[in-house]
Amino acid sequence: MFTALNAPPPVVPFLVAQVAYETGNFKSKLLKDHNNASGIVWTGKASQKNATKGRPLPEDPRYFYAKFATLQDWARDYIRVLSLKNKPIQATTADDFVARLKANGYFTAPIEQYKKGFMSYLKKYGTIAPPAASVLLLLIGVAYLLLK
Secondary structure (H helix, E strand, C coil), rough: CCCHHHHHHHHHHHHHHHHHHHHHCCCCCCHHHHHHCCCCECCCCCCCCCEEEEEECEEEEEEEEEECCHHHHHHHHHHHHCCCCCCCCCCCHHHHHHHHHCCCCCCCCCHHHHHHHHHHHHHHEEEEEEEEHHHHHHHHHHHHHCCC
């Protein structure tokens, strides 16, 4: 899925690890109910294709999660988000990827705390070749759609 959306193959394991971390190993209610595997916030802009306003963010109910029609719509927006500002999509190492996420305001936790969680999932999924990692993420998404 990610390589089909022009994500550089060396970055795909970072993407899968980050999504696994954000979803609690692909088990989050946000993934299941909103097809949103990374906590993307709803903007209401046309660049967020096939997204509607989802449930409010628990830490600030003035903002809402994006609810995507499909996981592919989410993946397209995820790549768009990661292509902004400090471009984590262009990271060359895990440290670089996490630092770019932090610089873009993608997470608010202390960087070492986020990095520790991220690295635990990168160890689990990072050895998967990029095309296989995309297939794994797609299969997990399909499984969740079937379990809805």
